[in-house]
Structure formats: C-alpha cells, structure tokens
Amino acid sequence: MFKLIAAIGKNRELGKNNNLIWHLPNDLTFFKGQTMNHPIIMGYKTYESLPKKLKGRQYILLTSKNIEEEDILVFHSKEEMLEKLDLSRDYFVIGGASIYQQFIDLCDELYLTEIDKEDSNADAFFPEFDKSMYERTVLDSNSDDGINYDHVLYRRLK
Numbered sequence: 001m002f003k004l005i006a007a008i009g010k011n012r013e014l015g016k017n018n019n020l021i022w023h024l025p026n027d028l029t030f031f032k033g034q035t036m037n038h039p040i041i042m043g044y045k046t047y048e049s050l051p052k053k054l055k056g057r058q059y060i061l062l063t064s065k066n067i068e069e070e071d072i073l074v075f076h077s078k079e080e081m082l083e084k085l086d087l088s089r090d091y092f093v094i095g096g097a098s099i100y101q102q103f104i105d106l107c108d109e110l111y112l113t114e115i116d117k118e119d120s121n122a123d124a125f126f127p128e129f130d131k132s133m134y135e136r137t138v139l140d141s142n143s144d145d146g147i148n149y150d151h152v153l154y155r156r157l158k
C-alpha cells in the first residue's frame with residue numbers, strides 16, 4: 001500500500017526555496033513515528049533538501065540522474081519504480097510537490113499536518129484533491145512555538 005505524508009499550510013503550501021516553511025519539532029517526531037521502518041519515496045529536490053540521513057528507512061529516490069549510493073534505491077521513472085517494487089509492502093511517499101502530484105491517486109492513506117498558517121512566498125504546493133473521496137479523522141491537535149496544527153488522516157473510501 002502507498003501512504004503519503006506531508007505538512008501543508010492553509011493554501012496547501014509545502015515549501016519555499018527548496019526548504020520547509022515552518023519549523024515544527026513535534027511534527028518531525030510525528031513524521032518519524034509514522035515513517036520509521038518503512039521505505040520512503042522522494043524526489044531528487046526533497047532528497048537534496050534533507051539536512052541529514054533519515055535513519056531506519058530505506059530511501060527510494062526518483063531522479064533522472066545517475067546516482068550510485070549504497071542504501072539508496074534509485075529509479076528513473078514512476079513506471080520503472082512501480083514495476084520493480086514489491087507492492088505487497090507499505091511505502092510512504094514523502095514529497096515533494098511533484099512526487100505528491102504523481103502519487104496521490106495511488107495512495108490509500110494521506111497523513112497531513114494541517115498548519116494554521118499561510119505564506120505568500122511559498123513556491124511548492126500540495127496538489128488539490130477531492131476530500132469527498134476520503135474519510136477524514138483528526139488524530140491530534142498541536143502547537144509548536146505558537147503555530148497551531150492538526151494531524152489529519154484521510155483514508156480513501158472503498
């Protein structure tokens with residue numbers, strides 16, 4: 001099963017200048033808890049933007065570049081990736097914008113951190129999606145440095 005995890009602002013803001021917009025330490029703990037021990041699928045820009053290697057998670061990287069790094073599974077197209085992965089396993093799609101756009105329709109569960117903030121300088125956005133196709137559950141509500149956000153699970157209706 002494909003699952004997706006993202007932190008988004010009120011206008012679906014995801015990032016700017018190839019970085020996250022808001023620093024939310026407790027949300028990073030949530031991200032770690034959800035993704036730990038699962039393979040994580042990401043695009044090259046997100047891979048580049050990560051400040052450190054995320055331990056305990058197999059990296060699956062989509063890029064046109066020829067990257068040879070131990071521990072990283074590299075695919076040059078979505079089709080190649082879907083052909084080679086064991087689809088009986090669970091995978092987490094972790095971004096960025098172009099990867100969410102390509103994979104959201106394959107994902108049965110969306111873990112969204114819905115942040116009660118906006119940023120008019122954002123340059124990467126989560127795709128619009130039809131919320132009526134999902135059951136929405138608020139998992140918890142949080143605040144980091146005065147920024148309020150909810151962890152919300154959207155489970156695709158059968």
Ligand SMILES: NC(=O)c1ccc[n+]([C@@H]2O[C@H](COP(=O)([O-])OP(=O)(O)OC[C@H]3O[C@@H](n4cnc5c(N)ncnc54)[C@H](OP(=O)(O)O)[C@@H]3O)[C@@H](O)[C@H]2O)c1
Nearest residue numbers: 006007015018019043044045046062063064095096097098
């Ligand atoms: N808020 C969040 O939860 C969250 C999560 C993740 C990322 N982000 C933010 O999102 C932004 C990055 O998003 P982005 O859309 O610019 O970049 P991205 O999706 O991370 O990476 C784009 C790159 O991935 C590769 N790629 C994408 N689709 C591919 C395909 N089908 N086949 C082969 N390669 C493929 C290409 O790399 P090559 O150019 O190497 O071919 C492409 O340039 C940053 O601001 C980041 O901080 C936010």
